[in-house]
Amino acid sequence: MTAAVQNSSSLVVRLVNGILAIKPLANLAKHQARQMMIKRAEKIGVPWTKEVEKLQERDWTRDLVQVENPQLSYPDYYLTSFHAYENGNLSWQAAFEVEPAAHAVHAKIWPGAEAQGDRQLRQSYHDILKQSLSQEPQDIIDMGCSVGLSTFALQAVYPQAKVTGLDLSPYFLAVANYRAQQRQANINWVHAIAESTGLPDASFDLVSIFLMCHELPQVPTRQIFAEARRLLRPGGYLAIMDMNPKSEIYKKMPTYILTLLKSTEPYLDEYFALDIEQILIEAGFQTPTITSNSPRHRTVIAQVRG
Ligand SMILES: C[S@@+](CC[C@H](N)C(=O)[O-])C[C@H]1O[C@@H](n2cnc3c(N)ncnc32)[C@H](O)[C@@H]1O
Numbered sequence: 169m170t171a172a173v174q175n176s177s178s179l180v181v182r183l184v185n186g187i188l189a190i191k192p193l194a195n196l197a198k199h200q201a202r203q204m205m206i207k208r209a210e211k212i213g214v215p216w217t218k219e220v221e222k223l224q225e226r227d228w229t230r231d232l233v234q235v236e237n238p239q240l241s242y243p244d245y246y247l248t249s250f251h252a253y254e255n256g257n258l259s260w261q262a263a264f265e266v267e268p269a270a271h272a273v274h275a276k277i278w279p280g281a282e283a284q285g286d287r288q289l290r291q292s293y294h295d296i297l298k299q300s301l302s303q304e305p306q307d308i309i310d311m312g313c314s315v316g317l318s319t320f321a322l323q324a325v326y327p328q329a330k331v332t333g334l335d336l337s338p339y340f341l342a343v344a345n346y347r348a349q350q351r352q353a354n355i356n357w358v359h360a361i362a363e364s365t366g367l368p369d370a371s372f373d374l375v376s377i378f379l380m381c382h383e384l385p386q387v388p389t390r391q392i393f394a395e396a397r398r399l400l401r402p403g404g405y406l407a408i409m410d411m412n413p414k415s416e417i418y419k420k421m422p423t424y425i426l427t428l429l430k431s432t433e434p435y436l437d438e439y440f441a442l443d444i445e446q447i448l449i450e451a452g453f454q455t456p457t458i459t460s461n462s463p464r465h466r467t468v469i470a471q472v473r474g
Contacts, residue, residue, distance in 0.1 A: 184430055185430075185437075188430060198249070198432060201429075201432050205269055205272040205273065206272070208272040208275060208276075209268045209269070209271055209272035209275075212271070212272070212275050212282040212283045213282075213283050214268050214271045214272065214283055215268075216265070216268040216269075216272070219264075219267070219268055220261075220264045220265055220268070223263075223264040223343070224260075224264060226346075228260065228342055231342040231343075231345060231346055232338055232339070232342045234342070234345060235338055235341040235342050235344075235345050235357050235359055236338035236341075236342075236359055237338075237359040237360065240336075240359060240360065240361065242258070242336060242361075243361065243363075243388065245384070245385050245388065245435070246258075246336055248434055249434070250262075250383065250432065250433070250434065251269070251432045251433075257336065257337040257339070257340060258337055258339065259339060260339050262337075262339065262340075263315060263337065263339035263340050263342065263343045264343070266314055266315045266317075266340065266343070267315060267317065270286050270317060271283055271285070271286050273286075274286040274288075274289050277289055277462050277463060277464065277465075278462070278463070286317075288462075289409075289461075289462055289465065290317075290318065290321045290378075292461040292462055292465075292467075293378065293407075293409040293461055293465075293467050294321070294322075294325045295461075296459050296461055296467045296469065297325070297374075297376075297407055297467070297469070298325065300405070300407075300457065300469045301374065301405055302403070303373070303403075304326060304328065304329070305326055305329050305372075305373035305374035305404075305405075306328070306329055306330065306373055307329065307330050307332075307371060307372045307373050307374075308322055308326060308329045308330070308331045308332070308372060308373065308374045308375075308376060309331075309332040309333075309334060309365075309367070309372045309374070309375050309376070309399065310322055310331065310332070310333045310334065310376050310377075310378065311334050311335075311362045311375060311376070311377045311380060311392065311396070312334070312335060312362060312377055312378070312379070312380030312383070313333030313334060313335050313340075313341075313344060313357075314335055314337070314340045314344070315340050315343040315344045315347060316333055316343075316344030316347050316348060316355070318376065318378035318379070319331060319333035319344065319355055320347070320348075320351065320353060320355075322376055323353060323355065326374075329373075329374075330356070331355050331356070332355070332356040332357075332358055332367075332372075333355050333356070333357050333358070334357075334358040334359075334360055334362060334365060335357075335358075335359065336359070336360070336361055336362070338359050341357050341359055344357055345357050362377075362380070362388075362392045362395060363388050363391035363392050363395055364391075364395060365395060365399065367399060369398055369399070370398075370399070370400065370401045370402075371399055371401075372399050372400055372401065372404060373400070373401055373403075373404045373405070374404065374405050374406075374407065375396040375399055375400060375404070375405070375406045375407070376407050376408075376409075377392070377396075377406070377407070377408045377409070377410075378408075378409045378410075379409065379410055379411075380410070381408060381410045381439060381442075381444075382410050382411050382433060382435070382436060382439040383433065383435060383439075384435055384438075384439065385435050385438050386438045386439075386441075386442055386447075389439075389442060389447070390447050390450070390451065393406065393447060393448055393451035393453070394451045394452070396451070397451050397452040397453065397472060400472050401472075402472060402474075403471065403472060404471070404472050405469060405470065405471050405472070406448070406453060406469075406470045406472075407467065407468070407469050407470075408444070408467070408468040408469075408470075409461065409465060409466070409467050409468075410439075410465065410466065410468075411439070411464060411465060411466075412460055412462075412464055412465050412466035413439070413440040413442075414466075415460070415463060415464040415465075415466075416463075417463055417464045418440070418464065444456070444458075444468055445458065445468075448468070448470045449473075452472065452473055452474070453470035453471065453472060453473055454470060454471045454472075454473045455470075456468045456469055456470035457469050457470075
């Protein structure tokens with residue numbers, strides 16, 4: 169019985185991947201996913217079109233120069249289409265739309281949450297974080313910080329801490345830096361690859377990774393966990409919030425929705441197949457705690473071993 173179920177589900181996965189390999193069909197799926205998100209955002213009162221237009225009017229030349237490391241080279245897995253953007257995370261359009269997109273995507277996590285869904289998701293992660301950490305962290309790095317939503321939220325939870333936000337997209341970091349200026353937030357933005365940050369050994373008490381792992385193949389995920397271990401002080405923590413592959417929602421998700429999701433998230437199969445507990449232990453952490461913090465997300469907290 170179990171084998172039959174596994175066979176039929178792996179057949180569906182192969183079928184979905186086959187469909188996505190046909191470019192016009194993949195483009196159609198991406199277009200539909202994007203339209204669905206914009207419509208959902210406007211419906212819950214998030215003015216997607218107006219906000220994006222406002223950001224488009226700004227001259228971003230100096231913002232980009234402030235944050236970009238021109239020596240940085242990008243890994244192949246990053247130079248692909250993500251979230252229906254042809255250039256993935258390396259474009260202004262993606263950077264301008266991150267915030268309304270987060271609100272739209274998280275609006276349906278809890279029934280009735282709507283525009284509050286994104287805030288509630290972050291809160292549910294922070295609640296677990298606060299319960300799990302034995303001491304208040306003094307130095308925090310937010311890996312995959314994007315336009316800073318997770319970074320500002322962490323700073324609000326730990327206002328006394330020095331906070332660093334790291335990302336591979338200079339466009340996202342330029343928007344993050346602009347938002348930080350608007351909020352008068354003091355954050356150190358770093359344009360670097362999370363696998364090899366170039367930051368000093370043992371310089372953080374908390375490495376936080378919020379919704380990045382599902383965007384990664386397994387090899388860089390392992391490298392990033394090893395890098396997090398190097399960056400952490402004795403007793404420090406790695407905290408990861410992301411999609412929960414064990415959630416019933418993904419198990420029961422209709423194939424056509426899964427097709428849409430996979431057309432925008434190229435490494436979802438690899439992420440779902442990852443044994444996160446095992447690779448954290450291999451990277452030098454104690455056995456992590458894994459707690460579901462929403463109907464479809466989990467928080468993984470791992471303390472440095474030894
Ligand atoms: C879904 S976004 C994260 C969202 C953000 N933490 C938030 O809470 O809104 C994933 C981010 O990870 C970044 N990223 C992906 N691979 C990376 C890598 N190897 N090193 C650094 N950043 C990476 C992407 O550029 C993107 O900004």
